[in-house]
Amino acid sequence: xxxxxxxxxxxxxxxxxxxxxxxxxxxxxxxxxxxxxxxxxxxxxxxxxxxxxxxxxxxxxxxxxxxxxxxxxxxxxxxxxxxxxxxxxxxxxxxxxxxxxxxxxxxxxxxxxxxxxxxxxxxxxxxxxxxxxxxxxxxxxxxxxxxxxxxxxxxxxxxxxxxxxxxxxxxxxxxxxxxxxxxxxxxxxxxxxxxxxxxxxxxxxxxxxxxxxxxxxxxxxxxxxxxxxxxxxxxxxxxxxxxxxxxxxxxxxxxxxxxx
DNA sequence: ATGGTGGAAGATCCA
Numbered sequence: 001x002x003x004x005x006x007x008x009x010x011x012x013x014x015x016x017x018x019x020x021x022x023x024x025x026x027x028x029x030x031x032x033x034x035x036x037x038x039x040x041x042x043x044x045x046x047x048x049x050x051x052x053x054x055x056x057x058x059x060x061x062x063x064x065x066x067x068x069x070x071x072x073x074x075x076x077x078x079x080x081x082x083x084x085x086x087x088x089x090x091x092x093x094x095x096x097x098x099x100x101x102x103x104x105x106x107x108x109x110x111x112x113x114x115x116x117x118x119x120x121x122x123x124x125x126x127x128x129x130x131x132x133x134x135x136x137x138x139x140x141x142x143x144x145x146x147x148x149x150x151x152x153x154x155x156x157x158x159x160x161x162x163x164x165x166x167x168x169x170x171x172x173x174x175x176x177x178x179x180x181x182x183x184x185x186x187x188x189x190x191x192x193x194x195x196x197x198x199x200x201x202x203x204x205x206x207x208x209x210x211x212x213x214x215x216x217x218x219x220x221x222x223x224x225x226x227x228x229x230x231x232x233x234x235x236x237x238x239x240x241x242x243x244x245x246x247x248x249x250x251x252x253x254x255x256x257x258x259x260x
Numbered sequence: 261a262t263g264g265t266g267g268a269a270g271a272t273c274c275a
Contacts, residue, residue, distance in 0.1 A: 112275060
């Protein structure tokens with residue numbers, strides 16, 4: 001079972017590229033972030049034509065996440081638990097039945113947190129705390145389980161081409177990285193880091209200043225596997241070539257293969 | 261110090 005995550009930066013602008021990538025990569029489950037669309041306007045037909053079930057959690061203009069799956073999505077839940085006043089659409093979770101049981105997948109779009117002297121950083125850190133509290137409960141289930149998404153966190157200096165340029169940025173602050181490390185320390189496995197220790201492995205290149213051409217990238221899109229999922233991992237990768245397509249997102253898809 | 265790019269929306273906000 002192939003599970004992928006991709007921050008598509010606007011479904012309306014990316015629908016053709018998404019369909020091309022789905023045909024090429026054939027993920028069983030795809031988690032999309034930054035759909036920037038309300039649920040009613042999400043273009044489901046071209047995706048359903050490829051055999052996918054679609055569940056969205058959108059909002060007007062910004063944010064928004066979606067799950068696509070070749071098998072039906074069960075127990076769908078929208079919104080990260082822990083703050084009923086949080087109106088930002090950044091989280092969707094569902095379960096999928098497999099030959100060996102179920103796999104649970106959460107698709108998440110973590111807050112950016114910049115500028116760091118604004119409430120946005122507080123929101124980012126509080127959101128990560130809520131995620132960690134929720135993840136503690138999930139890991140106790142001892143199920144194959146994946147948290148996939150745009151974490152907006154550079155875990156380590158080797159995850160940036162120019163780490164010195166990110167000092168002081170919310171994506172690289174010690175507090176942000178600590179929150180991510182606390183999550184991983186519960187027992188999750190970073191899928192990409194379990195197949196390579198290379199620096200030069202990125203998932204995002206800014207549109208500005210020729211970042212892609214200079215390979216000035218960062219690794220901020222992650223697939224965290226519960227121990228039960230990690231035990232069944234057979235491969236992982238980054239579809240970096242998608243960044244060179246026409247009208248690309250600034251992020252590329254990241255995927256993991258699980259023997260489920 | 262500014263602008264460099266792009267998406268959604270339709271003036272700015274967000275990244």
